Amino acid sequence: MKLVLPLISTLAAAAPYRTSRRQVATLCEQYGYWSGNGYEVNNNLWGAGSASSGSQCTYVDGSSSSSVSWYTTWTWEGSPGSVKSYANSGRQIARGQTIASIRSMATSVSWAYNTSSIRANVAYDFFTSEDPNHPNSGGDYELMIWLAKYGDNTYPVGSVSGTVTVAGNSWTLYAGSNGGMQVYSFVAMSAMNSFSGDAKDFFNYLTDNEAFPADTQNLIVFQVGTEAFDGGPATFTVSQFTAIVD
Numbered sequence: 001m002k003l004v005l006p007l008i009s010t011l012a013a014a015a016p017y018r019t020s021r022r023q024v025a026t027l028c029e030q031y032g033y034w035s036g037n038g039y040e041v042n043n044n045l046w047g048a049g050s051a052s053s054g055s056q057c058t059y060v061d062g063s064s065s066s067s068v069s070w071y072t073t074w075t076w077e078g079s080p081g082s083v084k085s086y087a088n089s090g091r092q093i094a095r096g097q098t099i100a101s102i103r104s105m106a107t108s109v110s111w112a113y114n115t116s117s118i119r120a121n122v123a124y125d126f127f128t129s130e131d132p133n134h135p136n137s138g139g140d141y142e143l144m145i146w147l148a149k150y151g152d153n154t155y156p157v158g159s160v161s162g163t164v165t166v167a168g169n170s171w172t173l174y175a176g177s178n179g180g181m182q183v184y185s186f187v188a189m190s191a192m193n194s195f196s197g198d199a200k201d202f203f204n205y206l207t208d209n210e211a212f213p214a215d216t217q218n219l220i221v222f223q224v225g226t227e228a229f230d231g232g233p234a235t236f237t238v239s240q241f242t243a244i245v246d
């Protein structure tokens with residue numbers, strides 16, 4: 001033991017100098033989670049059980065009171081049509097806010113994938129529920145905004161209900177149900193590498209056109225990330241995500 005101990009302390013002291021990219025947090029567990037400055041980052045490998053092999057880790061680069069930056073690396077094989085994970089960053093929100101009571105949901109995100117030879121999307125995800133304390137893994141309604149999609153057979157739940165213009169962009173709107181949850185997905189007509197706008201506009205669209213009950217639905221989660229189907233190794237980087245619920 002006397003010989004081993006000095007060796008370990010030498011390695012530990014040297015370790016910080018061997019990494020050039022320093023992370024605030026490294027999340028490799030299935031539901032690895034970090035929070036700070038009103039934001040959170042989730043590894044969220046919820047569908048990993050459908051993969052024949054693969055792995056994914058998510059790294060928090062930094063955060064401030066106004067934004068968070070992070071990246072995730074993944075490789076997944078098997079069940080190409082099934083989502084393996086939704087690594088994401090979220091705004092921590094006070095419970096008990098109905099959509100109707102929220103004036104604006106200003107947000108911006110800048111992101112990059114280092115490959116397009118994958119099946120994946122890049123998407124915002126919102127859950128709402130009549131129960132303000134609903135678990136944050138679902139809700140009565142799900143609203144997704146797909147900023148990009150890669151590969152074949154990467155489609156949202158449901159079927160096309162039309163082409164719509166919201167927040168200054170054109171989207172294909174999909175509607176359908178996932179278990180007991182009503183799902184609306186706005187899929188960008190052409191992929192975008194950044195988004196800046198008011199997410200409340202999408203809820204207003206659903207309230208005006210799809211009878212979404214904004215008076216009784218509470219905001220549960222406000223997230224953006226990537227759903228990985230299969231492929232890789234791939235790196236998805238969010239250089240900044242900002243969200244303000246007002």
Ligand SMILES: *[C@@H]1O[C@H](CO)[C@@H](O)[C@H](O)[C@H]1NC(C)=O
Nearest residue numbers: 073074114115233234235236
């Ligand atoms: C993308 O990132 C992964 C993980 O770091 C890496 O293994 C892979 O070679 C990268 N792909 C490209 C095309 O750079």
